[in-house]
Amino acid sequence: MGKLRRRYNIKGRQQAGPGPSKGSPEPPPVQLELEDKDTLKGVDASNAVARGSVHIRHTKPPPSSERLGSTRAEMLQKLSEVQASEAEMRLFYTTSKLGTGDRMYHTKQKPDEVVAPGQEKISSLSGAHRKHRRQPSTEEEEEEEESELEGESELDEDPAAELAEAGAGTTVAPLPPTPAPSCQPAPAGMPVPPPPAAAPPLPRALAKPAVFIPVNRSPEMQEERLKLPILSEEQVIMEAVAEHPIVIVCGETGSGKTTQVPQFLYEAGYSSEDSIIGVTEPRRVAAVAMSQRVTSCLAPAGLRYKVVIIDEAHERSVYTDILVGLLSRIVTLRAKRNLPLKLLIMSATLRVEDFTQNPRLFAKPPPVIKVESRQFPVTVHFNKRTPLEDYSGECFRKICKIHRMLPAGGILVFLTGQAEVHALCRRLRKAFPPSRARPQEKDDDQKDSAQEMRKFKKSRARAKKARTEVLPQINLDHYSVLPAGEGDEDREAEVDEEEGALDSDLDLDLGDGGQDGGEQPDASLPLHVLPLYSLLAPEKQAQVFKPPPEGTRLCVVATNVAETSLTIPGIKYVVDCGKVKKRYYDRVTGVSSFRVTWVSQASADQRAGRAGRTEPGHCYRLYSSAVFGDFEQFPPPEITRRPVEDLILQMKALNIEKVINFPFPTPPSVEALLAAEELLIALGALQPPQKAERVKQLQKNRLSCPITALGRTMATFPVAPRYAKMLALSRQHGCLPYAITIVASMTVRELFEELDRPAASDEELARLKSKRAWVAQMKRTWAGQGASLKLGDLMVLLGAVGACEYAGCTPQFCEANGLRYKAMMEIRRLRGQLTSAVNAVCPEAELFVDPKMQPPTESQVTYLRQIVTAGLGDHLARRVQSEELLEDKWRNAYKTPLLDDPVFIHPSSVLFKELPEFVVYQEIMETTKMYMKGVSSVEVQWIPALLPSYCQFDKPLEEPAPTYCPERGRVLCHRASVFYRVGWPLPAIEVDFPEGIDRYKHFARFLLEGQVFRKLASYQSCLLSSPSTMLKTWARLQPRTESLLRALVAEKADCREALLAAWKKNPQYLLAEYCEWLPQAMHPDIEKAWPPTTDH
Template sequence: MLRKLSEVQASEAEMRLFFTTSKLGMGHRMYQTRDRKSDEIAAPGQEKISSLSGAHRKRHRQEAEEEESESSMESEPDEAPGTEQAQAGTGTTAAHQPPALPGARSESPAPRGQPPPAAAPAVAKCPAEPAVFIPVNRSPEMQEERLKLPILSEEQVIMEAVAEHPIVIVCGETGSGKTTQVPQFLYEAGYSSDNSIIGVTEPRRVAAMAMSQRVAKEMNLSQRVVSYQIRYEGNVTEDTRIKFMTDGVLLKEIQKDFLLLRYKVVVIDEAHERSVYTDILIGLLSRIVALRAKRHLPLKLLIMSATLRVEDFTQNQRLFATPPPVIKVEARQFPVTVHFNKRTPLDDYSGECFRKVCRIHRLLPAGGILVFLTGQAEVHALCRRLRRAFPRATPGPPEKEDQKDSAEEMRKFKKSRARAKKARVATLPQISLDNYSVLPVGEGDEDREAEMDDEEALGSDLDLDLGDGGDDGADGGDHPDASLPLYVLPLYSLLAPEKQAQVFKPPPEGTRLCVVATNVAETSLTIPGIKYVVDCGKVKKRHYDRVTGVSSFRVTWVSQASADQRAGRAGRTEPGHCYRLYSSAVFGDFEQFPPPEITRRPVEDLILQMKALNIEKVINFPFPTPPSVEALIAAEELLIALGALQAPEKAERMKQLQRSRLSCPITTLGRTMATFPVAPRYAKMLALSRQHGCLPYAITIVAAMTVRELFEELDRPAASDKELATLKGRRARVAQMKRIWAGQGASLKLGDLMVLLGAVGACEYAGCSPQFCEANGLRYKAMMEIRRLRGQLTTAVNAVCPEAGLFVDPKMQPPSESQVTYLRQIVAAGLGDRLARRVQSEDLLDDKWRNAYKTPLLDDPVFIHPSSVLFRELPEFVVYQEIVETTKMYMKGVSTVDVPWIPVLLPSYCQFDQPLDEPPPTYCPEKGRVLCHRASVFYRVSWPLPAVQVDFPEGIDRYKHFARVLLEGQVFRKLASYQGCLLSSPSTMLKTWARLQPRTESLLRALVAEKADCRDALLAAWKKNPKYLLAEYCEWLPQAMHADVEKAWPPTPDR
């Protein structure tokens, strides 16, 4: 027995090699195996993985390694499950040797294809199959960079959790390496074997593209293997094994393949941002994982978050019945000292930022400055002030002009501050900054505390004097100081990409970098060289009213998590400081985390997508954070009005109505609308635009309406007289071009949407060049996005309607007058719930209603935005794209509506009266229905609308009128020859005493029984029973004619 054991025992050198490679996280899967079936059987009895962090995790790992090394020479076969690693998600086996680590002190592994001496007996000893390991040939430089990432030391912990659990949560601060390294861990572990894919979702398109390129570079692989797929483009091939994509792309794939059979692992990155699509994906994947497990096709789900806000996942029993394990990864973060103000400025936080930056630049050592403000206008205003206060040396006359402008601006600023000081009721005392460290006292080492004490002594010089004593000189406000040049750059989401890229380049020699940014710099971008952060504590967010749909930008306090993210920007490359322009007491009142996006915006697009996935009871969906019931009801009501969902039948009891609410099935039109990657209102426009050659124009309009901020913001204040003259000239140019694009007559009635159509057409005709966009006030970035969206929508329309044969025509001609009319009707049908009526002069109760409009859901007046081409036209009825609340409520994206269209195009929003006797109801051969004239009023506001011809309302009277026209031979011409022989006049069907005659009653009952109230319904009944209505019709004729009628029955045209 001892001889047999020695034959299968590995040598001590081999065991040392195994231990070394496993410790470095490079080869543990090759040597640690476990039988998958045995693991699944033993799983219920295993302990849950607890969160380990810091020194405790290291001590735990060291003890495990010591125990392993002591028992390695005398291990028994039944101990293998405790030390071997399970491999999930693969059905094939490959035995590859890992590449040697640069500088690793280990023995050289055996050549490829030659297993270690003890490999074969070891396999025979254990019934489990060897795990898959895919070698990756990284460059030594890249491998050295990877080893600096904190997540590399957690590879074994993460991969063990992935192997043992279907769902794993990984928490790690920005910079820990989650996004780039976890997909590589999975690839090396064989989760992409058998032509399977490792999917990684990102909330932003830029991140998906950038991460695919970065991971491909690190792994030394082609982008055919590590690819990306975003809304407009991608480079995915048959060879793709790691696929980065946006959340929406994966959601579209689920619609086509609900079980995602090509994927073995799905990684949800940046889950802490809680975007709408991320929440929907997590809810769907929680069910897909369970369904795949039942089919023995396991799917692994990794949820990666940059914050520890995971309670919405771990404590949500509806989402995850068994709480998934949480693995915490320490961040690569230098210590950051946080300074609070004692006084919190309520209004002039921008001025406070200016003064703080001035003192940092004058008094503190070198290091970049990052300032957080709320919006584009504030960013540009502060950039101008800082450039004047600390100008860079530029040769030539422009410098003198800039100096003159700067001095003039500073004099104006000083006067305004002096007036503000005089208006104060009491003099404020001198304020010093409270110094708070992000790290609790005792967790950092003593050397760092001593270093911070020295820096805080210098930082105390930054205490601002905001009292009556003049501090303008300290701010540099008296005169521009060219001896301390400051390289100031703006950063916000709408900034051109080439200008955004400037913040990543080193500043000019002899200058300090200062980036003035919005919250886009919190997590999306990491700016190198930042040492000081100035945080105003505010953020501008778009708020939606769930009922009225009014959107407004509001400046509110950030959350504590966002404030910590901002502070962390100062500690990416070296110890830094964060200066918060608010007190610690105010910070304590901040909400801990920002509310998820799904609770702050309309959800009709999500409801439509979920209905398209056959999820009818949306209220039972396992949302990580569910939207309010009011938001769900409002979304379903809108989709019913658009025709995307079937309206619930009128229930006799209230409980039945409550059960049917939020469970309406999707219609055929709704499924068509769900294929278009736009909002449901815009999808309805596309679905209605197949006639009269309107599709290309509708696609262009919808693409332009989907992309926000088509025109540049030219209303910002000017920095000098020269810039003011330039801005005035550009504003006049844009206004002139809008009038040209809008046209006159019927074209002008399309309003702002005609401007969008004309702008896109003119830009494409000019080649969509940056020069054309600059000259006409168009944002080049927006125009390129519209071009890509036009291509995507054209492809989607061709998939639904192949006979259309559409293509993106860069030389598209303007629409004809008739096409403009049809486009107006299409827009009115899509935006029907956003109808507004001009307040009539006789209804004016207050001057605030002059030139105002009334909407069904708002009690306050709304106005056409001054930038609209219909601002001076004031049509009676308009539809609008959105209402934005600033000083007033303004409508944007306005188009006119003719009054007779409203009850025809928007019947679900109208309350109709009874059919009129004059003119009498008539039969429409084209529709095969009985039509009538009805007056109506618009819902909620009771605007009177003219009588129009519409379908006869449902009820017994509809059957009576259809029976009349049927007997008269209007429905089928063959019956017209028998009209003169009828025993009673067809009009008898409409008499109040008609039910007294047996023939009228029998005919009426037969029609009601088959619900035959139109031509199509009658033809369908005859397909099932050709003798349907024969006996009832013969009762109206003499007995001698019955045989002839029976031979010619049914009287359809094809007989």
């Protein structure tokens, strides 16, 4: 046992030794002889200190009762003499309350304990941990007192236990007294040792009270919760959150990140004291909502946010990237205010390097916590050969083999598009029609599985024997003994493994060659085939979650929507074609196109993981392992594949002018930023860049253009900037409800069903044909005639939404008219959101979503066409004239400013046969040709008036002569123009007179004629020179014309508003210059009437 620590009143606790004492002789100890000493044997023997000697002595007879009474009285009298007063007793604390209440934090003095300088104080029984003596007033001393008070009981028990081990006849030596420090001086010549330096105190972590908020969960919910893999990582996650401001959590789909991490934070108290835990989802974060939420994190109300969780960050949507960049700066700013904000980034398959190795985003790399998923093992099988063209046919053959040879289990097939999904479903339904035989009993399932496995082995053996029989005769002398290539050994090893695994139930490699006659119907093996893609009706999507009919196998043919968005139960086999259809956007031409490309390795792993949700599964990849090795590891972020003008506008509205310096996780290219700012400048959302002499400075100015008032208004609408300008311009003539409906319809894609898909039967083909004719007729009805028809496809959208809302937006109406019910519901929600946004900007509008909205009038249709032209000005196209036809491919074609190839109106458009001269389009889709969608007609005279930033104007025309507009207070003129880049000639229109000295001359002329201010018209006949003298070439020869012109230029007074502003600063402005044009006798009258602004 280690050394005992020194305690309070140590001298009083010491026992007398057996040696001689200098004091008075001590009376002999009293020994008692008890009758029940056998019963109490061991009790007295254990208290060796209380026994003075081991010899037994007989006691004297007890004194009489009278003597005891007198002795007791004397004792009480002596005690009363030394008893403390009541005032003194109130100063003491009872020992029953030690360590509780305010006594816990009371500083206790220790007068009896003297510690020499440099002597260390033992703070534990073992003596391993030593502390220097601290001042009694520090917090550390208070905590040490508590530990000492708790340890005293242990110290009191240790001596008794030690003595009991020594035995009854052992004499215990007392503790040696502490030597007092010597006060004598050291001998001469002997160096005095310096006092030991005090060791610096160890840094102590800030003590925080533990917070736990209980949550009452049902036993069933708790049992399901305990199965989630992330629950075992709760302590690791919460410790990382407590110690780091930013944490990244990576876990596969199904690990429980989305549902459990917010509960961890809630139970840890991050939502207590009126705090908020914010969670974002990539499909819920819109531009306006994101900007408002992020900016509120620094506002007084936003300080309630203690934790922000960014979920599904692996999708790398543009708004997720922007949100991460903004929060990376807000976390730092909140830390400086001592109001810490925690940021959690959660994803399934995240390219962690974009976050951990991005010093611009995170100066200190955040910790990464990986959570294992609840996944069964999945065996991946690669093809030996990769089909380049007919991958859909290869999928069909693989499904047939799986269905005929392998045990029960659902099949999930990944294809690229809706047309391929329906085509494969038709072939599978034809090959495996539903059986009409009675369903098998459940007891036969295991027997069927065994029979299927035996059938699979026999078919493999027959296939091997057939391959052996048809092998050609080969003379090995004609071949070299050297190996032909690197892959031969691998291929031979694959063949050996394949042959050796015929007896194994785990090796289910089906091979990748040969025909199986899959087109022949086989009703004995029914297959329940279901399609799945994003545009499918919700009720049809829900069918994949229902169990298949008894006696059938489920087969789901899906697009990449089944990778992460949905988890289909019962899937055991996955067939991956390795392809995906992506939307690509050309940032220069604005053309969108869908291209079929290879998936990334992360996406391929996601697809394979679909087979291991409920049991061990298998994934059959229709490409070789070498091709898989060439896949990119992660898909490119969305911000690098789409236009970014909406992001730039939102960031400018947040006062982030230099967007190029923003900490993007993956920054967009400089070309994309320049194209976005160029579009925003043309739309009037940004101010034009300042002119600079150097190219670098000009480019720098182009990337830091400030936002305009119109741009701030546009930024409040959660739509693309083109559509936002349409809303900003539609306030007049009651066009706002119609503009909101058109914008909502253009934002939601694929309003109509795809009726060009392959039919599964002749009956379905006839039904699709009749439905296509009916939908085409309804489009013509909704488009109308005359002015309404010129609005084109946008009028069809407006009519379709109006008719659907009038009918109650029921699924039956949508099905009957070829409309997608899901799209119509999304349009309804977006209309409500846009209506609320417009009311917030313009409260006097008092808009509401009217389900009984009436069709627009003819004049309103004209205004809507002009609004659409102003918003889609960069999407202008001109029909190729007959004299310009050089090749047949240009017949009925249109020319755009940014494309050299011809574009055409889509055959589904109502303007397909009209062929207007000028049109604007919503987008160009490239298939076999380049087709324009969302087409509307444009009048040629509107182009220079509504799109001046896209026109190059000539000099003002002399005929007709420039005029003054009293309503606008400006000088107008007629100018011809051409459209930029292509040089299309445009008619001359009346526009503002261009800036320059000539505008001042014309304004001076109209001022002298009295057209600007009517009060000066009465003096026109008294002028010494004609006002037209201002326009003459020899006008500089007259001092009066030169002085008036210089005065106007000095104050930049070239319009009525500028002149009124100058008079507001100086009422005598232009008085002397105007008096030079009048006789001397009229000067007093004009001085009294100056400035002439009373009746303008």
